[in-house]
Every structure is written in structure tokens, then in C-alpha cells.
Amino acid sequence: MKIIRKDEPDETVGVFINKAFADYAANNDIKLNYEEYMITAENDEGEVIGSITGMAYYNEAHIGDLIIDKKYRGQKIGTKLVEAVEEEYRNKGFEKITLTTFGFQAPEFYEKLGYSLEFVREDKNPKLSKYFYCKKLSL
Numbered sequence: 001m002k003i004i005r006k007d008e009p010d011e012t013v014g015v016f017i018n019k020a021f022a023d024y025a026a027n028n029d030i031k032l033n034y035e036e037y038m039i040t041a042e043n044d045e046g047e048v049i050g051s052i053t054g055m056a057y058y059n060e061a062h063i064g065d066l067i068i069d070k071k072y073r074g075q076k077i078g079t080k081l082v083e084a085v086e087e088e089y090r091n092k093g094f095e096k097i098t099l100t101t102f103g104f105q106a107p108e109f110y111e112k113l114g115y116s117l118e119f120v121r122e123d124k125n126p127k128l129s130k131y132f133y134c135k136k137l138s139l
Contacts, residue, residue, distance in 0.1 A: 018034065021034065021057075022034070025058070030058060031058070032057060032058065033056070033057065033058070034055065034056070034057040035055065035056050035057075036053070036054070036055045036056075037053065037054055037055070037056065037061075037085070037088070038051060038052070038053045039051070039052050039053075039081055039084050039085060039088075040052075041068075041072075041077045041080065041081060043072070048069075049068065049069040049071075049072045049077065050066075050067065050068040050069060050072065050077045050078065050081055051065070051066075051067060051081070052065065052066045052078075052081040052082065052084070052085055053065045054085070054099075056089055056092070056094060059094055059095040059096065060094055060095060060096045060097065060098050061085060061088075061089040061094050061096075061097050061098075062097070062098045062099060063082070063085060063097060063098070063099035064099075066078055066081060066082065068081075078109065079113060082110075082113055083113075085097060086135070086137060089137065090137045090138070094137060095136065095137060096134055096135060096136050096137055097115075097134070097135045097137065098132075098133065098134050099115070099132075099133050100130055100131065100132050100133070101130075101131050101133070102127065102128055102129065102130055102131070103123075103126050103127045103128065103129040103130075103131065104127035104128070107131040107133070110131075110133045111133075113135070114135050115133040115134065115135045116133065116134055116135065117131060117132070117133055118132045118133065118134050119131075119132040120132070
């Protein structure tokens, strides 16, 4: 056996992971229904000015990354992207949206959108404390 670091995506590893997780879930009477998502906001010229990415699996969708171009912040673009994820996965029968964010990334933004703080992992640098949030979706 060898342990190997992969610096580039490897399709064979992706196939292995997807099959192994699906099989493991099925063996436990759980539907995996895994998918990755990316939703973007574009300006009138077609340039990407914001993006939200993540993955959905089992009964939840997870927000991985949300970023808005500095010139476009404060225009509710982030709110619209989060709401797009909520609507997408509510309509697919998912029960909740989860996410993590750091202290310097404006955790209060998610609280304004109805996300409940579940846990804070404190760090000696408060800006690097990690916040865990969840929002239950009404089906």
C-alpha cells in the first residue's frame, strides 16, 4: 500500500468516492442523492460578480463558499444567492441548509437570513473562530 497526495482532481478517485458513499448509504437504508452546485450572479455585461457553491447529500444542502465582488457588496446579491440555494433544495425535499463561516466573514449575515447558530469553535484569534449554522427548510 502507498499513501499518495493528489494535487489535481482525479476522475478515478471521484468515481471511487461516489460509489463507496452511495453503497455505504444504501447499506444503511439511506438515500445519498449527492450533488454539487454552483449558482452565480452576473452583471449586465455577463461578468461573474458573485458565486455560491456547495454540495447536497442525504437530507441537507451545505453551503461551502459564498463570495461577492467587492464593488457589488451591499446590494443584497449574497442574500439572493443564499435564497436561491434554499429554494432549489426546498423544492427537492431537503430538510435543512448548513454552513460554516469564520468570525471575519460576517456570521451575523447568516443570522439575518434566519440561520441558527449551533456551535462556535473558539480560536485564540477571534477572527478565526469558526461558526456552525443551520436553517430548517419548510417543505
